[in-house]
C-alpha cells in the first residue's frame with residue numbers, strides 16, 4: 001500500500017508523488033506528513049483555496065500550522081503539532097478520516113465527484129478506518145488497505161457503502177446501551193466522553209441519521225415514553241452536527257454557483273470574440289476556427305460536466321428536501337422528548353427534594369443518636385476507669401496479701417518443721433511421763449473414790465443440818481404501805497429478831513387487843529428480794545441431793561405473794577423473786593455436777609382455787625380440773641395427775657410460767673369470792689392481816 005494513493009485520492013492527479021511501502025511504519029508515515037505539504041494539498045484539493053501553501057523550504061512547521069488553522073475554520077477535528085512530531089498518529093488519522101467522511105457525503109462538490117470516480121483509491125482512505133486507532137497500528141493499516149483493495153476490486157462508487165462506516169460502532173454502541181438501559185445512569189460528562197470517544201464528528205451523515213432513528217426506535221420500544229436526559233443530549237448533538245453539515249454544504253453550493261457564473265461570463269466573452277473574428281481575414285479566420293473548434297470541444301466537455309453537475313444539484317436538492325423533512329420530524333420528536341424529559345426532570349427534582357428532606361431528618365436523628373452514644377460511651381469509660389482503678393487497688397491488696405501469706409507460709413513451714421521435732425521430742429517425754437503418771441493415776445483414782453465417799457458423807461451431814469434447822473420453816477414478810485396508803489395506821493406493834501411479831505387489834509379490848517405470833521424469821525418492809533431468798537437458798541442444794549422441798553407463799557389478796565415468789569419484773573435480776581432465784585441455782589448446781597450426775601428437771605403448774613385443783617399447763621386446756629384439794633392426802637402438796645414439762649434452763653421455765661399465767665387468767669372465775677379453808681383459818685384476823693405474808697417451807 002502506498003500513501004501516494006491518499007495523496008492521489010484527494011489531489012485528483014498525481015503530483016509530487018511520495019512513495020510509501022505497503023507495510024509502512026508509523027515513522028515512515030510521520031516522515032511523509034511532517035512538513036505539512038501533503039496535508040495542505042489534500043485540503044486544497046477537497047476545498048480549493050482553503051489553505052495557502054508555502055514552499056517546502058518554509059521554516060519549521062508552517063504548512064502544518066496553516067493546515068491546522070484551515071481545518072479549525074472548516075470545523076473538522078484537529079490534531080496537535082506534537083502528535084505529528086512525536087506523539088500518537090491516531091489524532092492525525094482521525095482528522096484525515098473526517099476529511100474522507102465529508103468527502104463521502106459529497107460535501108466537496110466537484111472535487112468529491114471526481115474523487116468518487118476513483119473508487120479503488122477511495123478504498124485506501126477507507127482503510128484508514130481499519131487502523132486500530134486505540135493502538136495506532138500502522139502496519140495493520142497497510143494490511144487492511146490491501147485487504148480492502150482485494151475485496152472491492154472492480155467495484156466503483158457503490159462499494160463505499162459496503163465499507164464499514166466509522167460511526168457504525170457508535171450506532172451499535174448507543175443501541176446496546178439503550179437496550180441495556182445503561183444510558184439512563186450516565187451523567188452528561190460521561191455521555192460527552194462517550195460521544196468524543198466514538199468520534200461523532202467523524203461519522204457520516206447517514207450514520208448520524210441512523211443514530212437518531214436508533215434512539216427514537218429504542219425510545220418507542222421501551223414503551224414508557226420517557227427519553228433519558230443523556231439520550232436527548234445525544235440526539236441534540238447529532239442534530240447539531242447534521243445542521244452544521246448542511247450549512248457548510250449550502251455555503252459550498254453558493255461558492256460553486258459563483259464559479260459557474262464566472263465561467264459562463266468567460267465563455268460568452270469568448271463567443272463574442274469569435275463572432276468579431278468571423279468578420280476578419282481567411283488566415284485569421286482559420287486560426288480563429290481552429291480556436292473555435294478547440295473551444296467547442298472544451299464547451300462540449302464543460303456542458304457535459306455542467307449536465308452532470310446539474311444532475312448532482314438536483315440530487316442534492318432532493319436529498320436536502322428529504323433531510324429537511326427528516327430534520328423537522330427529528331426536531332418535533334426532539335421537542336416532544338425534551339418536554340417529556342423536563343417533566344421527568346421535575347419529577348426527579350421533587351423526588352430528590354423529598355429524599356433530601358428525609359435524609360436531613362435521618363441525619364438529625366442519627367446525630368442525636370450519635371450524641372447519646374458518645375455520652376453513653378463517656379459514662380461507660382468513666383465507670384470502666386473507676387472499675388479498673390478499683391480492681392487495680394484490689395489487685396495490689398491481693399498481691400500484698402499473697403506476698404504476706406507466702407511469707408507466713410514459709411514461716412509456718414519452718415514452724416511446722418520445728419513443731420514436728422518438738423512433737424517427736426514431746427512424744428518421747430510423754431511416753432515417759434505416761435508411764436510415770438500411770439502410777440500416779442492409780443493413786444488418784446483411789447483418792448477420788450475416797451473423795452466421793454467423803455462427799456456423800458458431807459452431803460448427808462449437810463442435809464442433817466437442814467433437818468436440824470427444822471423441816472418446816474415459816475417466814476413472815478411485812479409488805480410496805482403501797483403508794484396512797486401512807487396515812488394508814490400500821491397494826492404491827494413489835495418485830496423481834498428471834499422471829500416474834502406482835503399485832504395490834506384495835507377492834508378488841510384488853511388481852512385480846514394484841515396477839516403474838518412466832519416465826520422462824522420476820523422480814524421487815526425494807527427487806528430485799530435477795531434477803532428473803534438467802535434463807536431459802538440452802539434447800540435448793542438439798543433438792544439436787546434427792547430431798548423433797550416445797551416453798552409456798554400464803555396470804556391475803558394484795559399481801560405480796562406474787563411479788564415475793566415471782567418479783568415485780570423479770571427483766572432485772574435484782575427484782576427476781578424466790579422462784580427464779582431458786583431455779584437459777586438449781587440449773588447452776590446441776591451444770592456444775594453434769595460430769596458426775598445427769599439431772600432431769602420438770603415443771604408442773606397448778607392453781608388451787610376454792611379447793612379445786614387446775615392444771616395450768618395441761619394440753620387439754622386450762623379448764624381441766626384434777627380434783628378436790630385435800631391437805632390430808634398422803635402426797636401433801638404434790639399433784640401427781642398434773643402434766644410434767646421437762647426444762648433445761650430458767651428461760652424454759654419462764655416460758656412455761658407465761659403460758660400457765662395466761663391459762664390462769666383465762667380460767668379464773670369469781671376471783672373476788674374466796675372461801676378457802678385457809679382463809680377461814682385466819683378469818684378472825686382478816687381485818688388486820690392484809691400486810692402480812694406467810695412463807696411456808698415444809
Ligand SMILES: Nc1ncnc2c1ncn2[C@@H]1O[C@H](COP(=O)(O)OP(=O)(O)OP(=O)(O)O)[C@@H](O)[C@H]1O
Pocket residue numbers: 478479480482525555556557558559560561562563564568
Ligand atoms: N415487799 C413489797 N415491797 C413493795 N411492794 C410490794 C411488796 N409486796 C407487795 N407489794 C405490792 O403490793 C401489791 C400487791 O402485791 P401482790 O400482787 O404480790 O399480792 P398478792 O398477794 O399476790 O395478791 P393476790 O392474792 O390478789 O394475787 C403489788 O402492787 C405489789 O407490787
